[in-house]
Amino acid sequence: MIDAPLLQVDGLSKNFGGLQVSSNISMDLRKGDRCALIGPNGAGKTTFVNLVTGVIPPTAGTIRIEGHDVTRQSAEARVRRGLIRSFQVARLFRSMTVREHLELAVLERTGRTFRLFANVRRIPGLADEVAELLEGMGLTAVAETAVGTLAYGQQRLLEIALALAMKPKVLILDEPAAGVPHSESHRILDALDRLPDDLAVLMIEHDMDLVFRFAKRIIVLAQGQLLCSGTAAEITADPRVREVYLGSRAHAH
Template sequence: MNSLETRNLNKAFGKLVVADNVSLALPQGARHALIGPNGAGKTTLINLITGALRPDTGSVQLNGEDITSLLPDARVKRGLGRTFQINTLFPQLTPLESATMAICERDALSGHWLSPLAKHGAAIDEAYDLLGRVGLADAATKPTRDLAYGQQRLLEIALALASSPKVLLLDEPAAGVPKSESAALFEVIAGLPEDISVLFIEHDMNLVFSFATSITVLVQGAILTEGPPDQIAHDPQVREIYLGGAHHG
């Protein structure tokens, strides 16, 4: 059974087709890249999977369950986590506070968040452990606004992991991150537990080909081709349509 499947997803805004019969399958533990030129429909597909958009037709399956009609928060509770192109962090909070809040939300303790921190000892311990796993232990008590941008992206991943996802969707996790920090960011992603399936959008082909075990190429909302990195790298259509301009944004 696949961790995540989309079956014949279609979505249009008037005459603009943004998802054209997209069927995608992620086995457990997949490290799957979604690539394509700007406007290809990559973020739209992520939004359809997470429930931010509803498809016109087609379905989304998570661990064998049809989640097409579920709201985004219900999908999170069933094991679907995501990050966004632009970070959505609370700049005034510390990573430890943010991660503890996320864990309390997962455990339905968020209504008690205003009670003294000491009452959330187990959540705080788990949050600190989670930050350690993404390399943020030393920054746990700094205001988020003072973190380097690469560290902020790592915090986003930590917050997504706080929901205990089985599938993690990363929308351009290295966007805006200096190249000197992006390798470290992907080392953390590469070190995620093997039982978590990862679907990620990324424009840096060096990162894609060093990290992904499989790649799907989208063009104008439709799948052009998919396969292992070696196959995609040598596909003449891919090279012509996308890879030749990949380093120009």
């Protein structure tokens, strides 16, 4: 079991009534993987993420984290196993500061949130870990700023920092650069480059520059099915991909 993939998805399917939105998707992620999931709108990318993270139950198939079958487990249980996602739409606590966000995430991970009389500022090790996370995403200068007033790109960075605060083994990044102007997406990429090496990352993203520069392996979904997977060069060369995805996007640009 030493070599069991961190995340292993086998024959995953989801029907909404008669509508099949995911059919028979299999994939796995290993230590250090930098993988991207792409596909045209409506390809079922979000459904796939929701299935894997446990937001919705699958109709068929299994999901394993480090060899443990988590198909029937709740989203929270999967989080505790180290499957962490970031959100596409920033779900942040608007009135709370950047520091408070990270404190909360670290406290939650270490199971110390039910302490009623502890002083957050005096919990050993917490301040150091938060400082490290702030530094890692370049957020130190805005640590005491309420998140609601933060620039959008910084909110995206906080989103990633929050995911990292939970010490993930598998990190799913749902459009980490959504809403960030193209000229700024390098900031996100810089931050992604600094992710821990042994982390397995699956990124869902529309920004093809980001995808090609970040991912060592790309998986293409179309109409709820896995179309193909491979390196950036293989994907761009694949005529089927051109047809369903890159071609139409190339016209759009």
